[in-house]
Amino acid sequence: MNxxxxxxxxQLAVLRVLVYAIIIFLCFxxxxxxxxxxxxxxxxxxxxxxxxTLIPGGNFLRNFKNAFTDSSIQIPRGMVNSFIVAAGxxxxxxxxxxxxxxxxxxxxxxxxxxxxxxxxxxMMIPTQVSAVGFVQLAYKYGLNNKLWVLIAPSIAAPAxxxxxxxxxxxxxxxxxxxxxxxxxxxxxxTFNRIVLPxxxxxxAVQMIFSFVAAWNNYFLPALLLTKSEKKTVPIMIxxxxxxxxxxxxxxxxxMFILLAILPVIVVYxxxxxxxxxxxxxxxxxx
Numbered sequence: 001m002n003x004x005x006x007x008x009x010x011q012l013a014v015l016r017v018l019v020y021a022i023i024i025f026l027c028f029x030x031x032x033x034x035x036x037x038x039x040x041x042x043x044x045x046x047x048x049x050x051x052x053t054l055i056p057g058g059n060f061l062r063n064f065k066n067a068f069t070d071s072s073i074q075i076p077r078g079m080v081n082s083f084i085v086a087a088g089x090x091x092x093x094x095x096x097x098x099x100x101x102x103x104x105x106x107x108x109x110x111x112x113x114x115x116x117x118x119x120x121x122x123m124m125i126p127t128q129v130s131a132v133g134f135v136q137l138a139y140k141y142g143l144n145n146k147l148w149v150l151i152a153p154s155i156a157a158p159a160x161x162x163x164x165x166x167x168x169x170x171x172x173x174x175x176x177x178x179x180x181x182x183x184x185x186x187x188x189x190t191f192n193r194i195v196l197p198x199x200x201x202x203x204a205v206q207m208i209f210s211f212v213a214a215w216n217n218y219f220l221p222a223l224l225l226t227k228s229e230k231k232t233v234p235i236m237i238x239x240x241x242x243x244x245x246x247x248x249x250x251x252x253x254x255m256f257i258l259l260a261i262l263p264v265i266v267v268y269x270x271x272x273x274x275x276x277x278x279x280x281x282x283x284x285x286x
Contacts, residue, residue, distance in 0.1 A: 040254040048250045063255040070252065073236045074228065075259055082215050082232040083263060084147050089154035089214035090207045094164075096155045097206070098199055101164035102191055106177055116165075123158035128219070135223050144224045154214065160206050167202040168195075211267050233260045 040048060041064075043057030067075055104116055134153065143149045172195060180190040196203070218234040225231050237260055240253055 037254060037258055041251065041258045043254075044251050045249045048254075057251075059251055063249075063251045066249065066252045067255040067259060073239060073256065075233070075236060075256060077229060078231055078233045078236045079259065079263065081147060081230060082234075085150045085217075085221070085232060086211045086214040086263075088148070088151035090210040092151060093154040093157045093160050093210040094203045094206045097157050097160035098164045098196065098203065099191060100161050101168055102195055105165055105168045105172070106174065119158050119161055122156075123162065131220060131223070135220070138224055145227045145230045146224075147230065149224060150214075150217075150220055153220075154210065157210070160210065163206060164199065164202060167199060172198055208268055212264050215264055 039054065039056050042060035043053075044059045047053075047057050047059075100119075104112060104119075138144050138146075138149055176194060176198075177190060180194055185194075216234060217232075218238065221232045221235055222238070225235065237256060240248075240256065
């Protein structure tokens with residue numbers, strides 16, 4: 001018996017070491033390429049042409065200045081536009097999805113199952129299919145080159161609704177809602193002051209995902225934004241493809257890419273404390 005326990009302990013230790021080794025390797029891959037991006041953003045164009053190196057260059061501040069003052073690609077304006085779209089989309093997606101999930105979870109009405117099934121069915125429709133009619137409608141009414149047009153579709157987010165609904169089932173007892181009603185609280189006050197604080201971890205997780213998705217979105221902005229002062233960061237980065245790399249400062253290009261992903265990292269750092277709690281709390285019924 002002791003021998004079996006000893007063998008099992010050894011197998012468990014080996015398995016644990018293997019799992020940690022895989023995790024460390026994956027973390028190294030993720031961080032290595034980000035580190036390489038920072039290194040390349042600190043080097044001159046001539047240094048980059050010489051090949052790969054792990055040693056930082058001394059041109060980081062100069063590349064930063066050149067990227068921000070580039071007249072052909074207005075990266076500061078693009079970052080402002082992207083932040084407006086990403087932040088607006090994240091807020092609208094999380095709030096209205098949580099509100100919809102709350103309504104379907106708390107209220108009992110005849111078409112409750114049909115409404116839930118319909119929303120889940122919409123989740124299966126590819127974005128590109130629904131975008132065709134949306135783009136035509138936007139151009140018909142002259143709504144192209146409007147940033148709020150990119151924010152409006154985020155109100156209907158079936159995938160976020162499904163996550164919020166599952167989270168409510170796991171964390172929100174209906175007795176709390178009934179108690180607030182008995183105390184004379186209105187439905188919106190109950191949702192905003194009682195339910196939303198309970199859903200804070202789930203909202204933080206979905207805000208990160210929604211912000212990243214909207215920040216990196218290229219498809220709709222490329223179709224709807226034609227004016228240079230309205231373009232977002234992904235469109236500006238895509239414009240670098242048409243550049244002549246033999247005459248282009250590659251150090252500045254890497255700085256463009258670094259600036260493009262920097263806001264996403266900042267948002268993640270501020271909301272990262274709630275990610276693990278938000279992911280795990282909605283996965284198991286409490």
